[in-house]
Amino acid sequence: MKLKDCKTILITGCSSGFGRLMVERFLHSGNWKVFATTRHPEQLNDIQSDNLTVLPLNVALNSERTAIVERVAELCSNSLDCLINNAGYGLSGPLESLTEEQIRLQFEVNFFAPLLLTRDLLPALRAAKGKVINISSVLGFVGMPLQSLYVASKFALEGLSESLSYELGSHGIQVCLVEPGGFRTRFVANIQWPCKSSNSVDSVVYEPQMQGYRRFLARRMEQPGNDPTRVADAVFSLSNKSVVPLRVRVGQDTQALYYIRRSLPQKVADHVLRNMSKKLLEIR
Numbered sequence: 001m002k003l004k005d006c007k008t009i010l011i012t013g014c015s016s017g018f019g020r021l022m023v024e025r026f027l028h029s030g031n032w033k034v035f036a037t038t039r040h041p042e043q044l045n046d047i048q049s050d051n052l053t054v055l056p057l058n059v060a061l062n063s064e065r066t067a068i069v070e071r072v073a074e075l076c077s078n079s080l081d082c083l084i085n086n087a088g089y090g091l092s093g094p095l096e097s098l099t100e101e102q103i104r105l106q107f108e109v110n111f112f113a114p115l116l117l118t119r120d121l122l123p124a125l126r127a128a129k130g131k132v133i134n135i136s137s138v139l140g141f142v143g144m145p146l147q148s149l150y151v152a153s154k155f156a157l158e159g160l161s162e163s164l165s166y167e168l169g170s171h172g173i174q175v176c177l178v179e180p181g182g183f184r185t186r187f188v189a190n191i192q193w194p195c196k197s198s199n200s201v202d203s204v205v206y207e208p209q210m211q212g213y214r215r216f217l218a219r220r221m222e223q224p225g226n227d228p229t230r231v232a233d234a235v236f237s238l239s240n241k242s243v244v245p246l247r248v249r250v251g252q253d254t255q256a257l258y259y260i261r262r263s264l265p266q267k268v269a270d271h272v273l274r275n276m277s278k279k280l281l282e283i284r
């Protein structure tokens with residue numbers, strides 16, 4: 001297929017995990033011209049394809065985002081078929097132990113970056129009647145202790161995406177949320193923790209919960225984990241559909257929690273989820 005016949009896609013956060021797998025999946029099809037953004041372009045050096053353009057971007061930086069929007073508009077003649085807002089990370093720890101800087105950066109990367117990138121690429125997306133696929137999470141619809149900021153950033157992304165899907169639908173732009181459960185990527189290894197010293201008062205107060213949480217993560221790391229190509233495949237399939245649903249969940253855990261949150265009476269769901277959270281943090 002000639003390059004000019006290919007559809008165009010921009011994916012953020014491509015050095016590892018879902019982002020990298022999506023790049024590989026889209027290139028493998030031969031039907032897509034892929035603009036892959038990353039803070040570490042050298043990590044994509046091993047992927048050779050005429051259909052790949054790697055662009056350096058830290059999604060949290062305004063100036064870099066503006067430059068990428070201009071470059072992509074130029075490269076795709078201001079017509080973009082798909083934007084995948086994938087870059088993101090988890091900030092863990094009790095609210096009391098997090099600095100304002102950590103809190104703001106979590107929202108900068110997980111919420112404001114996808115919001116502003118989407119806003120600035122709307123002319124190109126409108127021209128192509130394109131799609132915006134936002135990588136949310138199971139934690140985009142259920143809360144979890146010691147992950148309140150990550151959860152809040154994904155809830156915000158959900159509200160934004162749902163509203164935009166109604167706002168942009170009549171302009172031919174579809175918006176979709178992908179809500180993965182737990183998958184084996186660099187996500188757990190890349191979690192950010194409180195910067196405060198370990199002997200501060202709040203660190204002592206929350207230590208039992210933190211111990212339980214660290215144990216939960218250690219157990220998760222020991223397990224083989226779910227294959228992240230499932231998420232890349234799901235996103236690829238969505239981007240090729242003529243009509244996409246607003247929400248797509250990938251993984252049994254996310255399906256089960258969605259059922260609890262959305263199908264059970266609220267009181268029952270709250271009770272079940274509270275007990276699950278407690279169990280998760282029990283020190284065993």
Ligand SMILES: NC(=O)c1ccc[n+]([C@@H]2O[C@H](COP(=O)([O-])OP(=O)(O)OC[C@H]3O[C@@H](n4cnc5c(N)ncnc54)[C@H](OP(=O)(O)O)[C@@H]3O)[C@@H](O)[C@H]2O)c1
Nearest residue numbers: 013014015016017018038039087088137182183185186187
């Ligand atoms: N894995 C899971 O279990 C899981 C579950 C639900 C949702 N998610 C979501 O899936 C998305 C991808 O995560 P992943 O699982 O593939 O984890 P990952 O392997 O850690 O990849 C995350 C990517 O996001 C980018 N990123 C992380 N922190 C950043 C920062 N401070 N500034 C700019 N970019 C940053 C990085 O891209 P560059 O270094 O290339 O810039 C990184 O490659 C995230 O939005 C995450 O919230 C993951």
